Amino acid sequence: MAHSALQGEITRISGAKTYRVTISYRKVHPKYRKIVNFKRSFLVHSESEHTVGEKVLIVPATRRISKLKHYVFVNEIKVIEK
DSSP states (O other), X not given: OOSSOEEEEEEEEOSSSXXXXXXXXXXXOXXXXXXXXXXXXXXXXXXXXXXXXXXXXXXXXXXXXSSSEEEEEEEEOOOOOO
């Protein structure tokens, strides 16, 4: 995965300012040409309040925040329902 902005969903509130964000992506298997789904979770730091299920945009922090936190929130992605 690239180290630029990532789009994911908040799956857990892990602490006062810590959230777990799950990134889902698809890749094509090189031999069998089947589309395979992958998930990756990151611990993300945020000063603002968020709820589970929000779609968010995260980026790597300029320096590591803690042992497991390396990402910070950029903003929430608004989902328009029809």
